[in-house]
Amino acid sequence: MLANQKFVHIWVIIxxxxxxxxxxxxxxxxxxxxxxxKLAALVLFxxxxxxxxxxxxxxxxxxxxxxxxxNDRLIDWLKKETTPREIFLTDRFVNHPILMAGRRxxxxxxxxxxxxxxxxxxxxxxxxxxxxxxxxxxxFHLLKENGIKYVGYDNAVRQAQFIxxxxxxxxxxxxxxxxxxNTYNGLVIYKIPDTPPPQLSALPEGVTNxxxxxxGSWERRI
Numbered sequence: 001m002l003a004n005q006k007f008v009h010i011w012v013i014i015x016x017x018x019x020x021x022x023x024x025x026x027x028x029x030x031x032x033x034x035x036x037x038k039l040a041a042l043v044l045f046x047x048x049x050x051x052x053x054x055x056x057x058x059x060x061x062x063x064x065x066x067x068x069x070x071n072d073r074l075i076d077w078l079k080k081e082t083t084p085r086e087i088f089l090t091d092r093f094v095n096h097p098i099l100m101a102g103r104r105x106x107x108x109x110x111x112x113x114x115x116x117x118x119x120x121x122x123x124x125x126x127x128x129x130x131x132x133x134x135x136x137x138x139x140f141h142l143l144k145e146n147g148i149k150y151v152g153y154d155n156a157v158r159q160a161q162f163i164x165x166x167x168x169x170x171x172x173x174x175x176x177x178x179x180x181x182n183t184y185n186g187l188v189i190y191k192i193p194d195t196p197p198p199q200l201s202a203l204p205e206g207v208t209n210x211x212x213x214x215x216g217s218w219e220r221r222i
Contacts, residue, residue: 004115019048067100074184075101081178086149088189089130091156097184098152106148131163136174137205139167143192151175154187174200 023045029037069075078101087104090096094109107113107127114120126142130151133139143151153168171190174197179189 065095067095067097069100072097073181074098074179074187077179078103082150087147088150088152089127089143089148090152091154091160092127092162093156106146128163131157132165132167134167134170136170136200136203139170140174140192140196140200149192150178151190151192152187153190154185156185158186 023041026044027038027041074097078098082101082103084102085104087106088098089106090098092107092109093099093105096105098105099108107123110120110124113123126146130139130142130148133142151171153166153171157163158166158168168188172188175190175192176197177188178191179187181187
């Protein structure tokens with residue numbers, strides 16, 4: 001329903017045309033000496049108006065989120081340093097300054113894509129690998145295959161139940177940090193270069209690296 005509400009709106013518009021026609025026909029009937037048809041049409045019309053007013057109450061009482069568009073450090077940086085066609089790997093959110101700045105995200109709120117008929121489970125697997133894998137070459141190849149230019153790591157990713165073992169140390173080691181501000185839920189943005197960075201080029205593909213094996217193995221190697 002959240003992804004296809006446009007069809008409900010279209011149905012309501014079409015149904016309203018039939019209701020309006022029925023009221024018009026009813027108003028033309030002369031039921032008795034006092035034109036009861038017009039009176040009935042008027043009463044029904046007022047009831048419909050009252051029902052429409054009641055429908056506004058859920059809109060008035062619902063919650064909402066606000067995103068500052070002007071004089072906002074993150075949006076200003078996005079508009080200055082990135083382009084609308086560049087893709088961001090981020091938390092799965094509905095609304096965010098990255099979207100308000102007109103930038104694309106690799107995976108937004110999954111209900112929308114799933115509700116529109118896309119294979120969201122396939123994207124789930126890629127998304128999980130990008131935020132959990134300890135293999136830097138695997139992560140780099142996945143990023144390039146999916147056209148991802150920036151990776152936004154924030155507390156929503158670090159503490160998400162969907163991501164079991166966040167791999168932020170991998171991004172911090174191999175990719176340059178281009179934005180950081182705790183105001184945005186501890187957000188750090190890493191830029192993915194067009195070619196493998198020097199730290200990654202020095203690491204042969206397929207070998208065990210210091211991140212493999214999880215946090216415990218990483219600490220023992222240090």
